[in-house]
Amino acid sequence: MAQEVRSPDLGGDPAPGEGRSRRSIVIAIGALLLGMLLAALDQTIVSTALPTIVSELGGMEHLSWVVTAYILASTAGTPLWGKLGDQYGRKKLFQAAIVIFLVGSALCGIAQNMPQLIGFRALQGLGGGGLIVLSMAIVGDLVPPRERGRYQGMFGAVFGGSSVLGPLLGGLFTQHLSWRWVFYINLPIGIVALFVIAAVLHIPARATRHTIDYLGTVLIASVATCLVLVASLGGTTWEWTSPQIVGLAVLGAVLLVCFVYVERRAAEPVLPLKLFRIRTFTLVSVISFVVGFAMFGAMTYLPTFLQVVQGVTPTASGVHMLPMVVGMFLASTTSGQIVSRTGRWKVFPIAGTAVTAIGLLLLHRLTEHSSTWQMSVDFFVFGVGLGLVIQVLVLVVQNAVSYQDLGVATAGATFFRSIGASFGVAVFGAIFTHGLNSQLDSALAGQSLPPGTGPEQIAADPRAIAELPSELQPSVVHAYATSITDVFLYAAPVVFVAFVVAWFLKEDKLRGSVTAPDASQTLASNPVERSSYEECARALSVLGSRKGRREIYERITARAGLDLLPAASWLLLRIRRHGTVEPARLAETTPVPLRAITEASRQVEERHLARREGLQLILTDDGVEAAAKLAKAREDSLAELLGDWWGPERPTDLVQLVEELTAELNGSDAERPHLPDPPRDHRA
Structure with a gap:
């Protein structure tokens, strides 16, 4: 996330796209898209497989960490991949990211218990973060600025497509093969991408020296981990007043102080503290955190509701999730286009957070008797709310900062969405686990139960519900339904806070070069990592x-x-x-x-x-x-x-x-135009 210090290219290096055939560029872009597809799919494909995974491996209380481990690792690794790629060559680093991702995928596929799976998901997330940031950066090495918008639009389309395909494929593999194929499917795709990259990707090695903020990266990742652990383990595994939870909270606070101290002195800080002097950036960061909190928290637990409470198959649960994805796409595309054309944007964060809060309240009203039509409408409303706000947040923060801070400000806003996502999944998980244990204890108190069907066993493995006497099953299913839908009720006030914050945003005039961000900047669970030059090239390339x-x-x-x-x-x-x-x-x-x-x-x-x-x-x-x-x-x-x-x-x-x-714009680089002087009434 740190601002890139660009150095001039080495003499004699060809310009992007120079000396390469169209065919070689297309093949290389195709391989990069495969790498991006791997990382993008793994953010969504696991969701519909999670209920089956926790049933087989046990530990419903650890469900959230299967998602959180991936998000935290990819978030922490993203800035490092970007800087190391600049310094040591993006091709080598991209190949390393593929290998790490594939090793993590293979290990996830053979995991025998939840702790193993969580650890391997973190390894997979570390590679996934590299796949996303490096594939986007390599596009800039392959094609000239005019064409980057078109090619980066393809990467955005991959993110959009994976949001639809992920839940469907996860359900199909889980139902017809095994949940392990959710991870195994990465292996053949990744191997093809690895060989194609080795054969056809030839980019000049431009060594850009960086002072990499390793300590800041470790500290901010540690702070986030402590907060997520407190949120997920407090009140469930340990009491809120237990030494473990208090110790984690104190450790997180101490590490946060250390992080602030380090960032003030870092040459290229992972999160420049000066950005928080910009009111719009601070407010957008808060809203981004809440949006990530609601978006990924809901996407993680809705498949569990559908499969356990509604009794639908894993594949059907992916189909049921489509209205939410469609609503998100329609709203995000429409809002981005309207803002780009009219220059008016403040209404969208306000309306988006309001509709998201309404969507959460509608989700809270769902029961085991809710119809498919009702669920589809509620999912759609929730998706529309998210879509109205996620596009605009990146655009707004880019409009509020100087060119020098464009890259780090974009990364900063998306970083808070990533941290919000991991925090939201953990908090949703803690509320769900605590509520489920209480509901099951009440539902099964004093009942004569078959062996292996006590509250603890049912909480760990939903398949145990089928072993209960038929007269007890409805009350247990209702316990699951209430526990999940209560999560959405608790999340609504958090989104309402973002609604209030949105009113304090100042609607500055929109700069002409600020265009609607692509899906990779709004749907990814890890932060965007591009320099100011790359961000500006992406926006201006629409002119081509x-x-x-x-x-x-x-x-x-x-x-x-x-x-x-x-x-x-x-x-x-x-x-x-x-x-x-x-x-x-x-x-x-x-x-x-x-x-x-x-x-x-x-x-x-x-x-x-x-x-x-x-x-x-x-x-x-x-x-x-x-x-x-x-x-x-x-x-x-x-x-x-x-x-x-x-x-x-x-x-x-x-x-x-x-x-x-x-x-x-005239299709040739032969002429170096004379550029106009800046206006005399320039304001810094």
């Missing part, structure tokens, strides 16, 4: 899309005071760059349609801005003047999107990014 190109040429044509088709402006700038252009060949070498090129050619000739010499178009004197106006307007427009980031002290890498994107 066909729609974005048309919009920007409409804007710069108007800005230049010319009455031309967008394609005609593009054609004039193309001729200006290359001297001559053959329109018939442009359709073969550029993504602009032939019809648009033909109409543009006709217009520039009719306006006497260009003349024919054989098959070639050459600028006239009037055309030279018009093209110069367009070039200036194009450069001004792109820099204007950066708002107050484009100030007198703008960093070199930002200047380089704008130069690259400006040149690439």
Whole structure:
């Protein structure tokens, strides 16, 4: 999460995408997508398998740690993978992450008890964090800035698809093969990715030196672990006033003080404390924590409700979860687009937290007699609430910070969502376990029970319910239902706190370069780890899309005071760059349609801005003047999107990014454009 200190590339290194065939890039991207798919699926595929896992291995009270161990390990490892990849080469580190992930997956598959599974899940999470952060970073090594938005959109689609496929695949494997195949399935996919990466991924080794904050990383992970242990073990395994819980709480507080001390002196802190001086960042961090708390806590325990209480199969429980995922996608996509187009965003954190709280209250009302229709509606409402807020939080925090802090601020906000996720799963688990034990004791008190069907056995293995006398089974199922749905009732006030906090957000004007984040920034359980340069390139690269190109040429044509088709402006700038252009060949070498090129050619000739010499178009004197106006307007427009980031002290890498994107808008890197000076009324 620390801010990257960029150093210039070594002389002679090719630019991203230079010297590589389209086929080799596509194959390499495909292998990276496989690696990303592994990590993304493992955040969701386990949820529908959890009830079966705890039934076989025992220990329902440890269910939450199967999820929490993965999240904590991936969260702690993410910043280290990013820095080590910069320092020692991303290809080697990516291969190492795959190996660690596959070893963890294989060990999870052969685990014989819950402690083993939890430990192996932590190892798997450590590799998973590396897969996500390094695969996204390698895209920047393979393709130029203009194309990154398209390719990173594919990675976002993988996250979106895994949110849908994960619960379904987890249910299918559990029901028709074994829960162990939830982990074994990673092995063939990972091995293919490993060999393809070794064979086709060739990226220059750019050694960027970092002062890696190992101590800060260990301390913040330790603080989070202490808090999660207190939340999950307090009142269940140990009393709240027991020496163990008090000791863990005190240790967590001491480690937090040490963390603050270390971060104030770290050269590249894992979480820069200066960010908390920015009011918007602090408020967004609180809301992100709560959103992660509710989102992953609910996603972990809803499959247990469906399978144990409703009696549906693991596969069917994955299908039942779809309305929540659909609601989340629809709301997040819609809110992100509305904010990007209107610049108004404050309504979404407020509405999102309110709807999420309502969704939790609806989930609390579910019983063993609830219909599929009622559950689907309640799941959908809950998903819509999450979707309304998760997209906007990343966008808001990016809009509130300086360019230098763009990367670390994004990582910071998503870090708190990750910690909230692990904390939420643990708290949900503690409330569920405590409530279940109490409910089962009440339901079975004074009853004559078959051997192996006491409250402790039923709490550890839901399959024991089937061994009870038929007249006792409804009360035990009701105990499970009440214990799970009570969790949502306790979570509602926590989300209400986020609703109150959201009202204090200040709706600053949205910077033009801040665009809706992709799914990898909003759905992942581990923090985003990108430098400021990479974040800005991701956002601005939308201009390289066909729609974005048309919009920007409409804007710069108007800005230049010319009455031309967008394609005609593009054609004039193309001729200006290359001297001559053959329109018939442009359709073969550029993504602009032939019809648009033909109409543009006709217009520039009719306006006497260009003349024919054989098959070639050459600028006239009037055309030279018009093209110069367009070039200036194009450069001004792109820099204007950066708002107050484009100030007198703008960093070199930002200047380089704008130069690259400006040149690439015409499909060539031959020209280094003159960039405009910052506005005189710049505010820092």
